[in-house]
Amino acid sequence: MIRRSPGRLSCALAVAFAVTQGVVPATQAQKLPTAREIVDRFVKASGGEAALQAIKSMRVKGTFSIVGQSLGGDLEMMSARPNKLLMRVSVPAIGMIEEGFDGKIGWSINPLEGPSLVTDRQLSERADEAWFDAELHKDDYIKEMSVVGRESLDKRDVYRVKVVTVRGNEQFELYDAENGLQVAVEASRDTPLGIVPSVVLMKDYQKFGAVLMPTRVVQRVLGQEHVFVTTSCEFDSVPANTFDLPPAIKALIKK
Amino acid sequence: MTRVTGRWRCAALLCAALFAGAGLAAAQGWRAIALASFDDAWQTINESFYDPAFGGVDWAGVRKELRPRVVSAASMDDARDVIREMLARLGKSHFQLLAPSRTNTVSGPALVAAEIHVLDGEVVITRVTGAEARKAGLVPGVRLLAVDGHLTVDTVRNAAGADARSRALDAWREVMRELYGPDGSTAALVVKDASGRQLQLTVPRSRPSGEVITFGNLPPFAAEFEERTVSAPGGKRVGYIAFNIWMPALGERIAAAVDRFRQYDGIVIDLRGNPGGLAAMISGISGHFIGEPVQLGAMRTRQAPDPLSFKVNPRIVTSDGRRVDVFKGRVAILVDELTGSTSEVFAGAMQSLGRARIFGRQTMGQALPALTRQLPSGDVLMYAIGDFTTSTGRSLEGVGVVPDEPVTLTGEALARGGDPDLEKAVEWLVPRLSLPRFGLVAMLPAPASRFPSAPGSAEWIQD
Numbered sequence: 001m002i003r004r005s006p007g008r009l010s011c012a013l014a015v016a017f018a019v020t021q022g023v024v025p026a027t028q029a030q031k032l033p034t035a036r037e038i039v040d041r042f043v044k045a046s047g048g049e050a051a052l053q054a055i056k057s058m059r060v061k062g063t064f065s066i067v068g069q070s071l072g073g074d075l076e077m078m079s080a081r082p083n084k085l086l087m088r089v090s091v092p093a094i095g096m097i098e099e100g101f102d103g104k105i106g107w108s109i110n111p112l113e114g115p116s117l118v119t120d121r122q123l124s125e126r127a128d129e130a131w132f133d134a135e136l137h138k139d140d141y142i143k144e145m146s147v148v149g150r151e152s153l154d155k156r157d158v159y160r161v162k163v164v165t166v167r168g169n170e171q172f173e174l175y176d177a178e179n180g181l182q183v184a185v186e187a188s189r190d191t192p193l194g195i196v197p198s199v200v201l202m203k204d205y206q207k208f209g210a211v212l213m214p215t216r217v218v219q220r221v222l223g224q225e226h227v228f229v230t231t232s233c234e235f236d237s238v239p240a241n242t243f244d245l246p247p248a249i250k251a252l253i254k255k
Numbered sequence: 256m257t258r259v260t261g262r263w264r265c266a267a268l269l270c271a272a273l274f275a276g277a278g279l280a281a282a283q284g285w286r287a288i289a290l291a292s293f294d295d296a297w298q299t300i301n302e303s304f305y306d307p308a309f310g311g312v313d314w315a316g317v318r319k320e321l322r323p324r325v326v327s328a329a330s331m332d333d334a335r336d337v338i339r340e341m342l343a344r345l346g347k348s349h350f351q352l353l354a355p356s357r358t359n360t361v362s363g364p365a366l367v368a369a370e371i372h373v374l375d376g377e378v379v380i381t382r383v384t385g386a387e388a389r390k391a392g393l394v395p396g397v398r399l400l401a402v403d404g405h406l407t408v409d410t411v412r413n414a415a416g417a418d419a420r421s422r423a424l425d426a427w428r429e430v431m432r433e434l435y436g437p438d439g440s441t442a443a444l445v446v447k448d449a450s451g452r453q454l455q456l457t458v459p460r461s462r463p464s465g466e467v468i469t470f471g472n473l474p475p476f477a478a479e480f481e482e483r484t485v486s487a488p489g490g491k492r493v494g495y496i497a498f499n500i501w502m503p504a505l506g507e508r509i510a511a512a513v514d515r516f517r518q519y520d521g522i523v524i525d526l527r528g529n530p531g532g533l534a535a536m537i538s539g540i541s542g543h544f545i546g547e548p549v550q551l552g553a554m555r556t557r558q559a560p561d562p563l564s565f566k567v568n569p570r571i572v573t574s575d576g577r578r579v580d581v582f583k584g585r586v587a588i589l590v591d592e593l594t595g596s597t598s599e600v601f602a603g604a605m606q607s608l609g610r611a612r613i614f615g616r617q618t619m620g621q622a623l624p625a626l627t628r629q630l631p632s633g634d635v636l637m638y639a640i641g642d643f644t645t646s647t648g649r650s651l652e653g654v655g656v657v658p659d660e661p662v663t664l665t666g667e668a669l670a671r672g673g674d675p676d677l678e679k680a681v682e683w684l685v686p687r688l689s690l691p692r693f694g695l696v697a698m699l700p701a702p703a704s705r706f707p708s709a710p711g712s713a714e715w716i717q718d
Contacts, residue, residue: 066471068628068629069471069472069626069627069628069629070471070472070629071470071471092469093468093469093470093471093502093503093504094470094503094533095503095504111503111506111507112503112506112533112535112536112538112539113535113536113538113539113542113568114506114510114539114542114568114570114574115572115574116568188560192538192566192568193554193563193564193565194559194561194562194563194564195559195560195561196558196559196563197558197559197560222556222558222626222640223299223302223303223558223626223640224626246576247575247576248572248573248574248575248576250576251571251572251573251576251577251578252571252572254578
């Protein structure tokens with residue numbers, strides 16, 4: 001998929017879990033669309049499959065902040081087909097935090113803990129996160145998906161879709177019943193501290209080129225709200241060597 | 256929690272004069288802001304306190320009882336006192352309102368460049384860290400009797416706390432507060448030396464040294480770091496690393512020091528007076544000494560289904576990509592009654608794993624992972640979101656880390672220029688070194704050198 005949000009990766013940065021907010025079961029018994037119909041509508045609302053697939057790489061720049069904590073910094077996220085990802089967050093007093101996936105190896109470098117390799121479930125989740133065409137929900141990414149129900153989120157009707165990826169990772173995706181856009185993802189994520197629940201909200205969709213992207217992503221974790229705001233987005237300008245492993249990571253994997 | 260935990264109680268208090276985030280409540284409408292702040296603080300804790308039973312405290316009842324007192328408060332300071340009382344009802348560390356108050360405000364950013372401890376009911380100068388203070392006649396080991404006319408005996412007598420340790424900590428905070436003052440000011444000190452002679456000293460105050468770091472809602476903090484080699488006869492070498500806060504700005508310096516000491520006979524990590532910082536750093540720092548991703552400890556929280564786990568991140572590469580071994584030699588950690596939070600978590604974890612031996616005095620026992628949050632008033636709420644137990648299931652909150660090798664500080668030893676904690680640690684790190692104890696004292700670096708640079712001696716060389 002086109003990596004539109006740093007939500008899942010930010011779990012690893014935040015080490016956190018989120019509070020589900022305002023999601024209540026639907027009471028009306030009405031016929032629900034299929035998960036495929038919901039996803040196809042989302043893809044269409046986002047600009048269409050052709051427009052999404054025309055993009056080969058993407059660079060998003062923005063800001064990151066933690067509400068109420070006077071903490072924040074700059075964010076840069078680069079992704080490329082088929083499954084490469086690099087995210088950099090620069091936080092004053094902490095420094096540069098980097099997380100990446102080169103299609104095979106997931107890694108992290110941060111001034112708090114030093115360099116490390118991502119393994120096991122964290123690696124599986126990282127691989128899903130890096131899947132460039134994930135939003136299309138094709139068979140190469142999705143093992144199964146089903147509509148769980150229709151409910152309310154922040155006073156909007158949404159469809160709740162349960163998704164299991166081919167790697168076995170499970171999440172609930174919420175789609176706006178009116179405009180078709182994806183508005184939230186709920187999941188438990190594996191972090192260096194353990195499994196933490198996470199809710200990511202996608203807001204303020206804006207058009208970049210031919211596609212719509214959320215420009216405000218809010219992640220609720222550990223009782224905190226992490227806010228990512230997109231300030232710019234470029235397509236097809238990310239050099240291929242962007243995703244090369246840093247020297248410290250190369251040294252880590254050397255036997 | 257941005258892997259944030261454990262925090263800067265004492266440091267925050269002492270830096271209150273530098274704290275810019277507080278006091279935003281406008282004169283007009285302050286009561287509404289105070290109420291909103293009270294409600295925000297109560298609600299935040301209500302949702303995040305790690306024990307759903309609140310340790311037996313009727314948290315809803317606390318709100319019902321105290322909120323009317325905010326409604327009738329005469330001033331913002333009165334309202335803050337009520338919030339502080341609410342936090343105190345929990346009886347746990349890391350629940351604090353970081354804001355100026357009538358009791359914790361210091362009168363300036365400069366302070367007398369010395370470290371103090373409360374020993375057996377007396378305030379003792381344990382280190383003199385600034386040249387101006389030394390020049391004024393201040394030396395380690397003397398009893399501090401008065402600061403600007405305030406008798407320390409009264410401070411110690413009036414200190415609050417449930418036990419002797421917490422009363423000593425309270426007295427320490429109060430005397431430290433008195434040692435602060437405006438830039439360019441001097442402190443009138445009365446001290447008593449080992450012979451019983453009283454001296455009146457006029458000691459200039461100065462700003463703390465070190466890199467000033469601002470992190471989130473917390474007050475600016477001067478991060479200090481020292482590393483040196485303690486060389487001994489017979490070719491033995493011990494690396495000494497001291498830092499006063501767990502902040503990433505120091506992480507690379509610690510890593511570089513460990514890298515330099517990698518082939519040494521032992522390493523001393525001095526956490527005396529270190530009140531904590533970012534807990535996530537314990538994974539990386541412990542990884543310099545432990546080669547497997549073993550568990551350091553666990554944290555129970557309200558929201559996560561299972562306890563969260565702090566694990567070692569083995570540091571087998573340097574930041575420039577060199578493959579290295581973790582340090583395999585002996586590790587000693589120095590602690591004292593001012594060692595708190597993340598420092599306790601690290602020391603307790605290393606002790607539980609049998610990877611380090613702890614020297615000094617029992618630590619604060621304030622070891623809860625915490626976050627901060629800005630309240631509507633602009634004041635900052637610090638609140639714990641989890642407990643912490645070491646890999647052996649030992650809780651540190653309220654207890655602290657009990658040293659394997661307790662060391663009693665005495666004014667006499669300090670006056671001789673010794674560092675009893677370090678001496679004992681070095682004796683353990685290089686056991687075949689058969690030098691007389693007081694011979695070591697004489698050869699160790701000057702006690703003033705814990706953070707400022709100090710000259711070495713012929714046999715004990717620091718670099």
